[in-house]
Amino acid sequence: MSVEDIQKAKQTVPFSRESLESVLKRRFFFAPSFELYGGVSGLYDYGPPGCAFQANIVDAWRKHFILEEDMLEVDCTMLTPHDVLKTSGHVDKFSDWMCRDMKTGEIFRADHLVEEVLESRLKGDQEARGLVKDANADAKDDADKKKRKKKVKEIKAVKLDDNVVQEYEEILAKIDGYSGEELGELMVKYNIGNPVTGETLEPPRAFNLMFETAIGPSGQIKGYLRPETAQGQFLNFNKLLEFNNNKAPFASASIGKSFRNEISPRSGLLRVREFLMAEIEHFVDPLEKSHPRFAEIKDVKLKFLPREVQQSGSTEPIESTVGDAVSSKMIDNETLGYFIARIYLFLMTIGVDPTKLRFRQHMANEMAHYAADCWDAELKTSYGWIECVGCADRSAYDLTVHSNKTKEKMVVRQKLDEPIQVTKWEIELTKKLFGPKFRKDAPKVEAYLLGLTQEELESKAKDLKDAGKIVFFIEGIEGQIELDDKFVTIEQKTRTEHVREFVPNVIEPSFGIGRIIYSIFEHSFWSRPEDTARAVLSFPPLVAPTKVLLVPLSNHPDLSAVAQEVAKVFRKEKIPFKIDDSGVSIGKRYARNDELGTPFGVTIDFDSVKDNTVTLRERDSTKQVRGSVEDVVKAIREITYNGTTWDEGTKSLKPFVGQTE
Numbered sequence: 261m262s263v264e265d266i267q268k269a270k271q272t273v274p275f276s277r278e279s280l281e282s283v284l285k286r287r288f289f290f291a292p293s294f295e296l297y298g299g300v301s302g303l304y305d306y307g308p309p310g311c312a313f314q315a316n317i318v319d320a321w322r323k324h325f326i327l328e329e330d331m332l333e334v335d336c337t338m339l340t341p342h343d344v345l346k347t348s349g350h351v352d353k354f355s356d357w358m359c360r361d362m363k364t365g366e367i368f369r370a371d372h373l374v375e376e377v378l379e380s381r382l383k384g385d386q387e388a389r390g391l392v393k394d395a396n397a398d399a400k401d402d403a404d405k406k407k408r409k410k411k412v413k414e415i416k417a418v419k420l421d422d423n424v425v426q427e428y429e430e431i432l433a434k435i436d437g438y439s440g441e442e443l444g445e446l447m448v449k450y451n452i453g454n455p456v457t458g459e460t461l462e463p464p465r466a467f468n469l470m471f472e473t474a475i476g477p478s479g480q481i482k483g484y485l486r487p488e489t490a491q492g493q494f495l496n497f498n499k500l501l502e503f504n505n506n507k508a509p510f511a512s513a514s515i516g517k518s519f520r521n522e523i524s525p526r527s528g529l530l531r532v533r534e535f536l537m538a539e540i541e542h543f544v545d546p547l548e549k550s551h552p553r554f555a556e557i558k559d560v561k562l563k564f565l566p567r568e569v570q571q572s573g574s575t576e577p578i579e580s581t582v583g584d585a586v587s588s589k590m591i592d593n594e595t596l597g598y599f600i601a602r603i604y605l606f607l608m609t610i611g612v613d614p615t616k617l618r619f620r621q622h623m624a625n626e627m628a629h630y631a632a633d634c635w636d637a638e639l640k641t642s643y644g645w646i647e648c649v650g651c652a653d654r655s656a657y658d659l660t661v662h663s664n665k666t667k668e669k670m671v672v673r674q675k676l677d678e679p680i681q682v683t684k685w686e687i688e689l690t691k692k693l694f695g696p697k698f699r700k701d702a703p704k705v706e707a708y709l710l711g712l713t714q715e716e717l718e719s720k721a722k723d724l725k726d727a728g729k730i731v732f733f734i735e736g737i738e739g740q741i742e743l744d745d746k747f748v749t750i751e752q753k754t755r756t757e758h759v760r761e762f763v764p765n766v767i768e769p770s771f772g773i774g775r776i777i778y779s780i781f782e783h784s785f786w787s788r789p790e791d792t793a794r795a796v797l798s799f800p801p802l803v804a805p806t807k808v809l810l811v812p813l814s815n816h817p818d819l820s821a822v823a824q825e826v827a828k829v830f831r832k833e834k835i836p837f838k839i840d841d842s843g844v845s846i847g848k849r850y851a852r853n854d855e856l857g858t859p860f861g862v863t864i865d866f867d868s869v870k871d872n873t874v875t876l877r878e879r880d881s882t883k884q885v886r887g888s889v890e891d892v893v894k895a896i897r898e899i900t901y902n903g904t905t906w907d908e909g910t911k912s913l914k915p916f917v918g919q920t921e
């Protein structure tokens with residue numbers, strides 16, 4: 261069955277989240293954690309097919325990025341001490357805006373609340389204008405009708421003024437960029453309160469999303485569960501640079517769990533409190549952000565939603581090649597463009613629907629102040645457009661702040677062809693005076709002064725000149741420290757340098773694996789038009805949890821014996837398979853596996869006993885071909901792992917019209 265045929269089937273039987281959820285639950289792809297105890301929102305366990313699917317996606321990610329790009333993988337601890345996350349800015353700024361209903365105690369995430377309320381008012385407006393089709397037109401049965409009716413009831417059909425519609429649309433296009441204060445103003449201006457009771461809510465206040473903990477029995481080391489894997493990679497920068505023979509650019513990568521205490525996690529796997537992330541930190545010269553392999557991807561055509569389009573209140577993407585997007589400066593630089601294209605190619609490999617993917621640029625107020633540019637790969641789901649991969653140019657921020665805090669240089673040294681004259685602030689210490697004055701603290705004070713940045717030295721030089729002394733504090737040393745020019749001199753000096761030192765900039769593609777997994781569930785889910793109860797998950801064979809369903813036609817011992825022989829071959833070839841020798845009809849057995857997304861069925865019948873041939877069935881088209889076990893296994897291997905098409909992979913096999921579904 262071609263992609264077009266599946267699209268047609270999807271149009272005939274519209275997507276239903278309830279049906280998908282029922283399949284995912286029934287087949288135990290994932291389930292709420294601690295269900296027996298009532299569950300905790302935002303925490304999920306993956307079952308066998310979910311685990312296999314996730315493992316295959318991670319494997320594809322590792323091959324697509326780490327192997328293909330020769331990245332340096334690290335696996336860092338999830339427990340992070342306070343100082344690290346204080347320096348990175350997470351302790352002070354990693355928060356969302358929450359508001360509380362003083363009467364009911366309910367808590368809402370302010371931006372999501374504004375978004376939901378305005379969206380539902382716009383839907384109500386559409387309905388009042390007669391633009392919404394009868395919600396029950398394609399209801400499956402009475403129960404379905406009831407469910408829909410309940411939903412429709414929640415949306416009040418109220419016509420809005422045209423200018424209000426425009427204001428709402430503009431706000432929604434910029435919803436990710438508002439501050440708490442701005443959200444509070446919007447809530448007052450548009451009378452947004454508790455959506456059920458209408459009660460006014462407290463003004464939004466910042467809620468830090470990190471889970472706090474204490475490390476060690478004394479509880480004295482304050483720490484957090486990491487909210488991203490990035491910090492571990494930054495802190496290992498010097499070791500990685502050395503491992504890479506001191507050459508840049510290079511990239512590190514890490515796959516692991518991150519934790520965020522989301523305010524109100526309600527959209528299944530899309531917003532959870534513990535999730536698997538795969539992150540890349542590509543360290544690049546700030547003056548040279550071209551990419552040696554850019555030519556390979558420059559013709560990739562993508563849908564972009566740049567800042568200017570969003571500012572105008574539109575959500576209509578622009579189609580452009582990555583090459584044009586970089587040369588027109590829509591994307592800041594080649595390396596960022598290269599990664600955006602590689603993200604796209606990866607998402608295509610694992611089964612994302614290209615018509616439901618766009619790259620949205622962050623608005624200026626949505627980006628961290630240090631970021632040079634940032635694009636999100638957003639996937640369309642029944643929950644709307646969801647950010648699944650962030651791709652940011654974080655400039656030199658992270659390495660600079662950690663280096664300033666720890667006084668450890670984090671720089672790349674590049675030998676220059678021609679020496680250059682460099683003027684810098686330099687500090688000199690009269691060390692023999694430090695011992696008597698500071699005793700055991702002398703080394704600490706010296707290290708502090710020698711670690712001052714150029715900006716700090718400039719300002720201290722001014723203090724020394726104007727006030728005759730410098731004044732500073734050091735953590736762990738009591739009181740303020742004052743030093744005059746007998747202890748330190750700070751001067752600008754010009755020297756000839758043969759080596760250039762620079763703090764690399766970081767381009768960071770950051771993948772939320774769970775969000776991608778859920779989006780693929782939605783993108784690959786459809787029902788057979790001839791029997792709408794028969795649902796299929798059309799995963800690409802590469803990532804499908806199980807590749808083959810092995811089905812003996814009956815329980816006859818001769819067939820079981822052949823099945824065991826064929827199973828041995830799959831085991832040897834390391835092709836994940838399952839035998840289904842349950843007594844149920846072959847159609848039922850296939851239907852069960854369509855729901856698990858198993859791409860191939862291999863059927864064993866009485867001819868197999870005679871001539872060692874088997875039937876190979878393709879999940880989507882239900883096409884069947886026949887050949888020797890050896891040829892069938894070869895075809896499965898080619899199609900699954902080498903990306904060969906069905907027609908190409910099975911051309912040496914004979915078409916087969918035999919067992920019916």
Ligand SMILES: Nc1ncnc2c1ncn2[C@@H]1O[C@H](COP(=O)(O)OP(=O)(O)OP(=O)(O)O)[C@@H](O)[C@H]1O
Nearest residue numbers: 520522530531532535647648649650770771772775
């Ligand atoms: N609560 C979550 N549950 C699942 N995945 C998440 C969650 N938060 C972030 N991610 C994933 O991690 C990736 C990188 O995180 P990033 O900090 O850029 O997200 P974010 O901008 O905070 O997301 P959002 O605005 O949706 O909360 C996201 O693209 C997403 O795929």
